[in-house]
Amino acid sequence: MSEVEVMGAWLAAVVVVWIYSFVYKDNVLYRFAEHLFVGTAAGYSIALSLDSLNKTAFVPLGKDIVTNWHLIIPLLLGLTFFLKYSKKYYWVARYGIGVNVAVGAALALRTAPMANIIKQINAAIVPLWTPTDLQTTFNNWLMVLITLGGLTYFIFTLFPKAEGKSTSVHKIYRAFFLIGVYGMMVGFGALFANTIMTRVGFLIGIYLQYFQPQPYAAIIAVVLAVIAIAYAMRRK
Amino acid sequence: MGAVVRRNIPQIIVTIIILLMVIFYFFYISSEVRTAFNTWDKALTDWVVVITAMAAIVGGVDILRYHVNQSRKKEPKQVFFSGIVMIMEVIMVAFAVIALSSGISIPTQQNFQWLYTYIYAPSDAAMYSILIFYIASASYRAFRVRNPPALLLLVVAILVMLGNTSLGELLWSGLLPIRDWIMTVPNTAAFRPITMGLGFGIIILGLRLLLGKETTWMGRRE
Amino acid sequence: MTAIEKIDKILSTRQLLYTLLIIAIILPLIYPVGLPIGISSRTKAVYDYIQDDSKVPPGSHVLIEIYYEVAARAELEPQVIALMKQLFEKNCKLVFLSTITYGPLAFQFLQASAPDVFEGKTYGEDYVFLGYIAGQESAVASLAKSITGTVATDNYGNPTSSLPLIVEANDASAYALVIVASSGTDTFGWYVRQWYTPYHTPLLFGALSVIAPSIEPYVNAGQAVGMLTGQRSAAEYELLVGRKGLGIASMDAQSFAHGLILVFIIVGNIVFAYTKLSKRGEKK
Numbered sequence: 001m002s003e004v005e006v007m008g009a010w011l012a013a014v015v016v017v018w019i020y021s022f023v024y025k026d027n028v029l030y031r032f033a034e035h036l037f038v039g040t041a042a043g044y045s046i047a048l049s050l051d052s053l054n055k056t057a058f059v060p061l062g063k064d065i066v067t068n069w070h071l072i073i074p075l076l077l078g079l080t081f082f083l084k085y086s087k088k089y090y091w092v093a094r095y096g097i098g099v100n101v102a103v104g105a106a107l108a109l110r111t112a113p114m115a116n117i118i119k120q121i122n123a124a125i126v127p128l129w130t131p132t133d134l135q136t137t138f139n140n141w142l143m144v145l146i147t148l149g150g151l152t153y154f155i156f157t158l159f160p161k162a163e164g165k166s167t168s169v170h171k172i173y174r175a176f177f178l179i180g181v182y183g184m185m186v187g188f189g190a191l192f193a194n195t196i197m198t199r200v201g202f203l204i205g206i207y208l209q210y211f212q213p214q215p216y217a218a219i220i221a222v223v224l225a226v227i228a229i230a231y232a233m234r235r236k
Numbered sequence: 237m238g239a240v241v242r243r244n245i246p247q248i249i250v251t252i253i254i255l256l257m258v259i260f261y262f263f264y265i266s267s268e269v270r271t272a273f274n275t276w277d278k279a280l281t282d283w284v285v286v287i288t289a290m291a292a293i294v295g296g297v298d299i300l301r302y303h304v305n306q307s308r309k310k311e312p313k314q315v316f317f318s319g320i321v322m323i324m325e326v327i328m329v330a331f332a333v334i335a336l337s338s339g340i341s342i343p344t345q346q347n348f349q350w351l352y353t354y355i356y357a358p359s360d361a362a363m364y365s366i367l368i369f370y371i372a373s374a375s376y377r378a379f380r381v382r383n384p385p386a387l388l389l390l391v392v393a394i395l396v397m398l399g400n401t402s403l404g405e406l407l408w409s410g411l412l413p414i415r416d417w418i419m420t421v422p423n424t425a426a427f428r429p430i431t432m433g434l435g436f437g438i439i440i441l442g443l444r445l446l447l448g449k450e451t452t453w454m455g456r457r458e
Numbered sequence: 459m460t461a462i463e464k465i466d467k468i469l470s471t472r473q474l475l476y477t478l479l480i481i482a483i484i485l486p487l488i489y490p491v492g493l494p495i496g497i498s499s500r501t502k503a504v505y506d507y508i509q510d511d512s513k514v515p516p517g518s519h520v521l522i523e524i525y526y527e528v529a530a531r532a533e534l535e536p537q538v539i540a541l542m543k544q545l546f547e548k549n550c551k552l553v554f555l556s557t558i559t560y561g562p563l564a565f566q567f568l569q570a571s572a573p574d575v576f577e578g579k580t581y582g583e584d585y586v587f588l589g590y591i592a593g594q595e596s597a598v599a600s601l602a603k604s605i606t607g608t609v610a611t612d613n614y615g616n617p618t619s620s621l622p623l624i625v626e627a628n629d630a631s632a633y634a635l636v637i638v639a640s641s642g643t644d645t646f647g648w649y650v651r652q653w654y655t656p657y658h659t660p661l662l663f664g665a666l667s668v669i670a671p672s673i674e675p676y677v678n679a680g681q682a683v684g685m686l687t688g689q690r691s692a693a694e695y696e697l698l699v700g701r702k703g704l705g706i707a708s709m710d711a712q713s714f715a716h717g718l719i720l721v722f723i724i725v726g727n728i729v730f731a732y733t734k735l736s737k738r739g740e741k742k
Binding site for chain 1: 241245247249250254280282284288297322325328331333353358359360362364366370375385390418421428432443455
Binding site: 430 | 469470475476478493495496498499500527528530531559563589591592594596597599603607608611614615647667670671672674675676678687690709710713716718719723725726730731
């Protein structure tokens with residue numbers, strides 16, 4: 001590793017430790033690392049957007065303006081976004097935003113019925129009796145009941161609370177409602193377990209990428225963070 | 237006239253774009269119309285690619301503006317921290333502009349690479365991973381079984397946690413198939429209504445935009 | 459004070475819990491134990507799908523969306539590397555792209571982590587990285603129609619029309635498989651709606667563990683051929699392709715950390731039940 005890379009690796013380990021110090025106490029070193037992050041993140045976002053603009057607009061226009069003339073329109077519409085800071089001409093930005101919103105909505109609108117609804121309904125229609133395979137029968141029943149239960153759970157309008165003695169319709173609704181609740185608890189239990197795996201994975205990745213290569217940097221950063229935390233606690 | 241230009245014309249543009257993009261996607265009129273539609277459909281999606289990039293630039297500029305205003309408040313601490321944000325942002329953009337003007341790709345510019353590899357990447361990773369500490373403390377302090385659904389949630393969570401790791405295999409080899417079964421059957425069924433709900437939501441939002449009922453995209457000002 | 463109350467007082471200190479967690483993760487990484495890793499049927503199904511020459515013919519084109527930030531590298535990068543190894547062994551041609559700004563950074567780290575996988579492969583002919591393309595779902599839709607029509611240059615400034623691989627595979631119909639390695643939920647929906655639904659391009663999901671439950675319906679409905687979830691699947695896939703990487707290296711630490719959190723949950727509930735019962739006893 002060159003000297004510049006070693007310096008960078010030390011800085012990386014230090015920044016990570018100072019950000020983690022927040023979980024113990026908010027302190028000045030955490031604030032420093034946080035603002036460093038915000039500045040580089042904002043700059044990075046602008047830089048990559050410029051790169052994308054270059055690839056998708058400037059270069060095509062430079063290569064063949066006759067065929068790609070239409071790309072001037074989104075460039076102008078994008079520039080109107082800066083007018084949102086003006087008290088008089090803020091509304092000009094709505095033209096650019098409108099095109100964005102409309103195209104995004106149209107792209108999703110024309111494929112969502114098939115992708116999110118019809119295909120899912122197709123997948124939910126499964127045989128409820130497979131004589132050669134009882135496991136599949138059980139799975140299919142569970143699948144159908146929990147799907148119907150979940151859909152019933154999200155109906156907030158058709159079935160008002162029963163006043164007095166509940167009707168048979170309301171009883172069926174409540175049964176599916178409860179199946180939906182318990183079904184979703186299974187889903188959320190799996191979600192919680194997987195959340196732990198993901199977040200622990202992030203921490204493992206950080207250790208292997210930044211602390212293991214530069215342990216001395218991490219140790220020095222920890223010592224400085226402890227001093228900063230002690231100072232913050234004393235001040236309080 | 238003012239309101240027409242400020243609100244009505246943008247809404248009409250939105251309505252026309254959505255209508256045309258959806259109608260000609262589903263209905264075939266003739267091959268010439270289909271070819272023209274495909275060309276303009278592609279052009280519109282390319283426009284969005286360009287406009288989105290510009291929007292992200294405006295977002296970055298907003299952060300700069302905010303911190304310029306903060307530093308004007310003249311509190312020493314705030315000036316220092318806002319100064320860090322502004323300096324880092326300007327430096328990153330400066331290197332990007334240097335790359336563009338030299339004709340090289342921005343992510344490959346050496347100084348820009350150094351900054352994003354050794355400052356942005358680790359701090360971004362740290363920010364995302366900090367949540368595990370709160371999950372760990374919440375798992376002791378907040379994850380309490382108060383009713384039967386919570387008990388079911390806990391049991392499933394334990395089974396999946398054991399199945400996800402080698403702990404499960406040490407205890408019993410059947411935990412991995414159980415985890416797979418939980419994920420493929422009850423979990424899928426539980427999230428299916430949510431996926432369908434997402435589809436319904438997309439349709440409803442699209443219709444609201446089409447009919448002009450959804451105007452939040454115009455912002456709060458008149 | 460009873461024993462349980464003492465335990466509650468000690469464990470209620472958040473900072474102690476954080477420190478225990480850090481120790482549980484770091485110790486097995488410094489002193490690996492080598493706990494067993496079984497292979498689930500779902501991961502095997504993904505492996506078998508790619509191995510099947512009728513599904514992914516040798517030399518076919520595969521698109522890989524790199525949609526994860528640096529933090530998610532630990533879960534998704536090992537998956538991508540293992541998949542890449544298997545695909546390169548079949549001489550498949552890989553086109554990488556990213557619709558998130560972190561993409562170029564993630565790809566740089568990917569290349570640095572797996573130089574052995576890229577060895578012998580020529581940029582432009584065997585693999586290409588298109589870089590970051592703004593526009594999210596619109597970009598995905600536009601790329602499905604024409605890659606050269608959407609982006610004029612790749613991540614390194616090379617004109618896309620001059621790259622043999624892009625010339626061969628310029629739209630959705632040319633791809634045998636699209637791998638979406640994403641730390642977000644929406645990305646999978648974009649590809650389902652803009653690549654699978656109109657063009658029926660097979661999709662393979664590489665997801666964070668936390669995202670997996672919510673995208674299972676797509677896999678179950680056949681809109682994706684399979685899914686790899688998190689470090690567990692990454693470790694299993696590394697075993698299948700025969701390349702030890704971050705996935706396998708992380709599993710000991712995962713097991714210890716999960717064990718610790720399980721202990722926290724169980725002890726927390728024991729304390730809660732004890733407190734509830736003793737309050738009920740006091741009331742009587």
